Amino acid sequence: MAQIALVEAVNLALARAMADDPDVVVLGQDVGRDGGVFRATLGLLEKFGSERVIDTPLAENLIVGMSIGMAAEGLKPVAEIQFSGFSYTTIDQILNHAGRMRHRTRGRLSCPLVVRTPCGAGIHPPEHHSESPDAMFAHIPGIRVVYPSSPKRAYGLLLAAIRDPDPVVFLEPTRLYRLFKEEVNDNAEALALDVCFTLREGSDITLVTWGAMVYETLQVADELSEQGIAAEVIDVATLKPIDFDTILASVAKTGRCVVVTEAPRHCSIASEIAATLAENGLLTLLAPVQRITAPDVVVPLPRLEHHYLPGKRQILAAVKKSLEFA
Amino acid sequence: MTTVASFQIEYLQFLDPHGKVVAPLPAFAQDPAALIALYKAMVLMRTYDAKAIALQRTGQLGTYASLLGKEAVEAGVGAAMSKDDVLFCTYRENGVQIMRGVTMRELFLYWGGDERGSDFAGPRRDFPICITIASQCLHAVGVGYAIKLRREPRVAVCMLGDGATSKGDFYESINAAGAWRLPVVFVVTNNQWAISVSRKTQTAAQTLAQKALAAGFDGVQVDGNDVIAVHHAVRETLAKARSGGGPTLIEAVTYRLADHTTADDASRYRPAEEVAAAWQREPVLRLRHYLTDTGAWNKAHEEELLRQCNDQVQAAAQAYLDTPAPAPDQMFDHLYATLPAAYAAQRAAVHASSQEVRAKIDKP
Numbered sequence: 001m002a003q004i005a006l007v008e009a010v011n012l013a014l015a016r017a018m019a020d021d022p023d024v025v026v027l028g029q030d031v032g033r034d035g036g037v038f039r040a041t042l043g044l045l046e047k048f049g050s051e052r053v054i055d056t057p058l059a060e061n062l063i064v065g066m067s068i069g070m071a072a073e074g075l076k077p078v079a080e081i082q083f084s085g086f087s088y089t090t091i092d093q094i095l096n097h098a099g100r101m102r103h104r105t106r107g108r109l110s111c112p113l114v115v116r117t118p119c120g121a122g123i124h125p126p127e128h129h130s131e132s133p134d135a136m137f138a139h140i141p142g143i144r145v146v147y148p149s150s151p152k153r154a155y156g157l158l159l160a161a162i163r164d165p166d167p168v169v170f171l172e173p174t175r176l177y178r179l180f181k182e183e184v185n186d187n188a189e190a191l192a193l194d195v196c197f198t199l200r201e202g203s204d205i206t207l208v209t210w211g212a213m214v215y216e217t218l219q220v221a222d223e224l225s226e227q228g229i230a231a232e233v234i235d236v237a238t239l240k241p242i243d244f245d246t247i248l249a250s251v252a253k254t255g256r257c258v259v260v261t262e263a264p265r266h267c268s269i270a271s272e273i274a275a276t277l278a279e280n281g282l283l284t285l286l287a288p289v290q291r292i293t294a295p296d297v298v299v300p301l302p303r304l305e306h307h308y309l310p311g312k313r314q315i316l317a318a319v320k321k322s323l324e325f326a
Numbered sequence: 327m328t329t330v331a332s333f334q335i336e337y338l339q340f341l342d343p344h345g346k347v348v349a350p351l352p353a354f355a356q357d358p359a360a361l362i363a364l365y366k367a368m369v370l371m372r373t374y375d376a377k378a379i380a381l382q383r384t385g386q387l388g389t390y391a392s393l394l395g396k397e398a399v400e401a402g403v404g405a406a407m408s409k410d411d412v413l414f415c416t417y418r419e420n421g422v423q424i425m426r427g428v429t430m431r432e433l434f435l436y437w438g439g440d441e442r443g444s445d446f447a448g449p450r451r452d453f454p455i456c457i458t459i460a461s462q463c464l465h466a467v468g469v470g471y472a473i474k475l476r477r478e479p480r481v482a483v484c485m486l487g488d489g490a491t492s493k494g495d496f497y498e499s500i501n502a503a504g505a506w507r508l509p510v511v512f513v514v515t516n517n518q519w520a521i522s523v524s525r526k527t528q529t530a531a532q533t534l535a536q537k538a539l540a541a542g543f544d545g546v547q548v549d550g551n552d553v554i555a556v557h558h559a560v561r562e563t564l565a566k567a568r569s570g571g572g573p574t575l576i577e578a579v580t581y582r583l584a585d586h587t588t589a590d591d592a593s594r595y596r597p598a599e600e601v602a603a604a605w606q607r608e609p610v611l612r613l614r615h616y617l618t619d620t621g622a623w624n625k626a627h628e629e630e631l632l633r634q635c636n637d638q639v640q641a642a643a644q645a646y647l648d649t650p651a652p653a654p655d656q657m658f659d660h661l662y663a664t665l666p667a668a669y670a671a672q673r674a675a676v677h678a679s680s681q682e683v684r685a686k687i688d689k690p
Contacts, residue, residue: 025475051475052475054471056502057498057501057502057505059494059498059501059502061464061494061495061498062464062467062498062499062501062502064464065461065463065464065465065467065468065495065498065499066464066465066467066468066471066502067468068464068465068468069464069465069466069467069468069469069470069471069472069482070468070469070471070472071468072451072453072465072468072469073412073451073468073469073472073473074472075472075475077468092458092461093461093464096458096461097458097461097465101454102660102661102662102663103441103657103660103661104441104444104454105441105444105445105454105660106441106442106444106445106659106660107445107659107660108444108445108446108450109451109453109454110663141661142661142662165662165663166662166663194666194667194668241666241667241668241669242668243668244668245667
């Protein structure tokens with residue numbers, strides 16, 4: 001087993017899916033000869049040919065719109081949108097068609113497609129390359145939104161997304177693409193969708209997060225552990241639908257919860273989780289649920305980026321506040 | 327300066343507005359039976375259309391978009407397509423759908439507000455009616471790509487209106503269809519009006535057909551009130567696409583004789599004289615003139631056809647009216663292949679709420 005980075009795990013899963021199922025095609029801008037701007041599709045063109053690894057014209061809406069046609073004809077398109085900031089023009093197709101084709105035809109046509117896109121801030125890029133549209137996508141009926149946070153989960157969840165019979169928006173944490181490596185077994189085994197992953201068990205407080213913020217949250221849990229505080233860390237992983245049972249059960253055990261996201265606060269997934277805890281877990285809470293989020297501003301350009309992204313300091317402060325609550 | 331590109335757009339017409347032959351008829355049109363079949367299809371869709379409006383006006387159908395004036399485009403396309411081709415259509419193409427085997431009961435169900443109307447028993451691969459303008463063009467490109475990848479002798483037929491050719495979806499689609507030489511035929515019905523915006527206001531382009539040239543494939547303009555011209559053009563371009571010749575765009579020039587929908591009042595924005603003049607060019611009468619002049623059709627035929635069409639349409643309308651609404655919690659049935667556990671409670675809540683409403687109705 002090789003130690004690989006998250007973006008390499010994405011590549012490994014794509015190659016595995018294409019080898020196992022001739023209906024899987026990969027399409028997007030620069031996914032062929034160039035191997036993708038992040039190299040997520042590196043080597044696929046050479047292995048599977050230009051009919052299945054498709055360099056498209058430069059039109060995001062086309063990439064997702066044609067994926068819907070392909071999917072309805074029985075192909076399994078995996079579309080790449082270069083950055084999530086370029087995905088907004090595709091929302092018409094995802095919302096008005098991909099998410100409702102099965103419903104509006106009473107199951108006659110469906111859209112087993114995946115839209116992959118790098119997501120989140122922290123790589124010091126130009127404007128539009130640091131967006132976190134997870135809540136926007138999660139508001140769309142009929143789709144799944146999946147957001148892995150490690151090479152292993154990227155591999156297993158991407159395989160699951162490709163095999164899923166419904167449309168999946170697959171957000172990839174750009175900041176983690178090459179931040180760390182872990183062993184990934186190319187065993188073609190998919191991970192379960194629609195469930196949270198409890199990455200660390202603990203009885204004192206529940207830290208709920210997803211995407212790149214899982215990285216900092218785990219570091220916080222380590223530091224807390226040194227102080228004798230046992231934090232339970234939950235990676236939500238599938239953001240639509242959310243496995244609230246796991247979150248509620250954990251908070252029932254710890255009585256305290258901090259939700260961590262790098263997306264802006266207003267109408268965020270953190271808000272949905274906090275609301276659900278208030279609705280269904282209020283009597284188990286020993287302290288108010290806290291949300292650590294980005295502020296409700298436009299993502300700043302790189303010079304102020306580190307003031308925008310929440311980090312360990314904010315998470316630790318929230319944990320302290322929660323633990324000190326009477 | 328040198329000229330690096332120049333273009334011309336051809337216009338195809340066989341019958342003038344009086345049904346007189348103005349160009350040598352294509353081979354298929356030498357056979358009266360073929361023309362009578364087209365005529366019957368046009369009369370059936372016009373009968374269906376009138377019934378749909380009547381149902382809407384009497385509160386038995388939702389908002390409806392009339393196809394009046396567009397019968398030649400629809401019959402010309404519908405008769406040219408093979409069973410295994412895939413149709414992409416807007417809300418104004420029920421006529422093509424009927425010819426594809428979508429039942430009028432299904433169409434009434436659709437307009438009556440029931441998703442089951444898009445679960446076509448006939449053409450299972452055809453896409454449902456697309457309301458968001460031009461967005462279906464991208465789906466046609468995807469289907470065209472899949473067909474080409476699998477080397478199948480099928481074609482994606484994408485219908486759209488004049489207003490749709492202003493949208494990015496349209497340009498992205500024709501560009502990709504041209505770049506990959508896909509088996510996609512775009513049929514643009516230019517009925518002169520996109521709700522209240524006239525064709526002249528819509529674009530400075532002299533024709534809509536010429537937009538195809540920018541994407542690297544042929545565009546042709548046809549008299550959209552001449553079913554022989556439409557059918558001939560579609561047949562030829564389908565054959566070309568089927569044999570690997572790539573996409574074509576057909577601009578069918580016609581006129582929207584009705585309001586945009588039953589919720590519209592076109593007298594607010596277009597002169598009555600323009601509409602009256604358009605009635606002089608309308609497609610159904612034009613073919614009837616030709617058929618009558620050549621002795622292939624007479625009053626008795628006409629009366630018999632109208633009776634048959636009425637019977638068929640009445641039966642479909644009754645079948646629609648007799649179809650009970652689905653159970654409320656069926657709105658969850660096809661949201662996903664399998665409803666995620668997270669939504670079980672919401673489904674149960676909708677069911678419980680509907681039972682309460684029912685209880686109230688049962689015991690006022």
